[in-house]
Amino acid sequence: MKLIAQSENIENIIDKDSIYVDKTEYIYNLTKDFDRVFFSRPRRFGKSLTLNTIGTLFEKGVEPYFKGTWIYDKWDQDKYPVLHLSFLKFSVNDLTDFKREFCNEILKFAKANSITGFDDDNEPKILLGNVFSAMPDGRQLVLLIDEYDCQLTANINNKELYEEFRTLFRAFYAVLKGDKHIKFMAITGVTRLKDVSIFSVGSDIMDLSYENDYSTMIGFTRDEIKKFYDDYLKLGISIEKGKSVDSVTNEEIEEFVERIADNYDGFSFDEYHKNKVFSTYSVNVFLQSLYRKKCVKFGDYWFDVGGLPSILTNYIASFNLNKICQLLTSEISIPYNDFMNPTSLIDINENVLMCQTGYLTLKSELAPVDDVILGTANREVKSALFMLLGLKIFDTTTPAFSLKNRYVIETGSVDEIISLFNEVLAALAYDKYPVGDEFVLRALLQVYLIGKNHDVRVEQHNYKGRSDILVNFPKRRVVLELKYTDKVNEEKNKLDEAEQQIIEKGYGLENLGDRELIQIACVFNGDKNKRQITMYKKVENSVIALV
Numbered sequence: 001m002k003l004i005a006q007s008e009n010i011e012n013i014i015d016k017d018s019i020y021v022d023k024t025e026y027i028y029n030l031t032k033d034f035d036r037v038f039f040s041r042p043r044r045f046g047k048s049l050t051l052n053t054i055g056t057l058f059e060k061g062v063e064p065y066f067k068g069t070w071i072y073d074k075w076d077q078d079k080y081p082v083l084h085l086s087f088l089k090f091s092v093n094d095l096t097d098f099k100r101e102f103c104n105e106i107l108k109f110a111k112a113n114s115i116t117g118f119d120d121d122n123e124p125k126i127l128l129g130n131v132f133s134a135m136p137d138g139r140q141l142v143l144l145i146d147e148y149d150c151q152l153t154a155n156i157n158n159k160e161l162y163e164e165f166r167t168l169f170r171a172f173y174a175v176l177k178g179d180k181h182i183k184f185m186a187i188t189g190v191t192r193l194k195d196v197s198i199f200s201v202g203s204d205i206m207d208l209s210y211e212n213d214y215s216t217m218i219g220f221t222r223d224e225i226k227k228f229y230d231d232y233l234k235l236g237i238s239i240e241k242g243k244s245v246d247s248v249t250n251e252e253i254e255e256f257v258e259r260i261a262d263n264y265d266g267f268s269f270d271e272y273h274k275n276k277v278f279s280t281y282s283v284n285v286f287l288q289s290l291y292r293k294k295c296v297k298f299g300d301y302w303f304d305v306g307g308l309p310s311i312l313t314n315y316i317a318s319f320n321l322n323k324i325c326q327l328l329t330s331e332i333s334i335p336y337n338d339f340m341n342p343t344s345l346i347d348i349n350e351n352v353l354m355c356q357t358g359y360l361t362l363k364s365e366l367a368p369v370d371d372v373i374l375g376t377a378n379r380e381v382k383s384a385l386f387m388l389l390g391l392k393i394f395d396t397t398t399p400a401f402s403l404k405n406r407y408v409i410e411t412g413s414v415d416e417i418i419s420l421f422n423e424v425l426a427a428l429a430y431d432k433y434p435v436g437d438e439f440v441l442r443a444l445l446q447v448y449l450i451g452k453n454h455d456v457r458v459e460q461h462n463y464k465g466r467s468d469i470l471v472n473f474p475k476r477r478v479v480l481e482l483k484y485t486d487k488v489n490e491e492k493n494k495l496d497e498a499e500q501q502i503i504e505k506g507y508g509l510e511n512l513g514d515r516e517l518i519q520i521a522c523v524f525n526g527d528k529n530k531r532q533i534t535m536y537k538k539v540e541n542s543v544i545a546l547v
Contacts, residue, residue: 330375
């Protein structure tokens with residue numbers, strides 16, 4: 001089996017005979033159709049490898065690193081020197097250090113390419129302009145800038161330093177506009193901000209962030225995973241099912257990929273909302289873990305790399321019950337102009353920022369006459385967000401959040417499950433999150449369950465109706481039908497109503513497989529002296545054939 005690449009350098013990937021998911025057709029079209037491009041993607045999606053691949057093609061051609069790729073017999077560009085700048089390597093908290101490091105990279109490029117006779121300077125825009133002036137007519141370079149906004153996002157809570165970096169960047173990109181010495185230029189970043197001149201009116205840079213035909217250039221598609229990671233998929237299935245790799249069927253591969261998709265797919269960078277991609281980092285780490293540990297476990301990797309703690313902290317701090325419910329249903333609606341034309345990180349719509357950083361993604365097409373709908377992409381990202389929301393909503397020092405309760409829902413009795421839910425509800429900050437109806441009760445329990453990385457299906461549909469909460473485990477499914485009251489004398493009727501609903505609707509029976517089914521009817525009493533599930537019942541003999 002080929003190793004999964006752990007490098008952002010195409011030469012290292014090929015030298016080590018690692019798997020390279022071939023994106024060269026996109027790069028060919030990109031360099032043929034445009035002279036200057038920008039595309040935004042969240043961190044660890046593959047932007048850096050994309051730029052490195054472009055740089056290697058321009059600087060070295062197709063030999064020897066592109067044999068076997070789509071582009072090998074089609075690339076016909078001349079070779080050009082490449083100035084590849086990664087702003088991740090430069091200081092984010094000292095403007096003077098940043099400029100010095102920036103200028104050093106320009107000087108190293110000039111020396112490596114025997115460009116002389118220019119004046120030195122400590123301002124990047126002036127120094128690069130001087131280097132351009134020293135280049136003979138007709139000589140060109142390729143300019144690649146990775147993570148252009150690193151210093152901006154790092155200073156979202158430091159307005160003074162943010163403004164200093166913004167002013168520097170705006171002046172720098174203004175110098176680049178139309179310069180005849182640039183053969184091709186590509187810029188990447190997490191955010192798209194109008195207060196930096198690369199997006200200003202009259203800019204000659206094409207923003208491809210949400211272009212349909214480049215929406216899968218970065219990130220893995222389902223077909224790419226099946227093609228390039230076939231050996232890993234078969235290994236995972238053989239481990240789970242205790243069968244030989246050679247006996248794995250196509251149907252089993254499709255089912256396994258569907259489970260990977262449930263956890264790591266769903267990111268949309270497509271103006272038409274047709275194409276979706278998997279998180280490259282998450283898929284790679286999952287498959288590497290599978291290979292190394294010989295165990296299939298869908299871990300959560302997004303929180304470690306998904307980005308920007310200060311931005312995320314600001315976002316979570318703003319949540320109220322209404323926003324929680326919008327997040328649960330993936331129905332966050334924002335104006336089209338807010339999405340397409342964010343001005344500055346200082347006053348950007350917070351949901352747009354969460355989309356740019358990958359915590360939310362497109363759930364609708366981009367149409368000027370309609371609002372844009374955003375939501376979470378998959379279980380992994382949703383779990384990361386709701387874990388943080390849980391820290392805000394609940395007192396996590398209470399027993400409900402102790403390790404002893406980790407497997408209660410998966411393996412415990414009905415009594416133990418209800419006891420856990422009551423501990424969770426007792427840990428609520430009721431002054432900020434009052435439980436006044438069934439809708440809020442369901443939402444807050446979902447925050448807890450999703451934050452614990454349980455496979456929670458919200459209002460799971462079958463052909464007869466939809467259950468309130470359904471939680472899947474490998475060997476068990478737990479279904480809850482919740483009812484709310486604030487009167488003791490209504491509890492029994494509410495319980496009977498919940499039980500009858502489970503029986504009549506057959507909640508949890510759809511695609512059950514060989515799982516144990518636990519169906520629980522619950523009544524929560526919201527009286528200030530109660531605030532707990534006061535009556536509950538395990539529903540027996542509710543099995544009705546679903547056809």
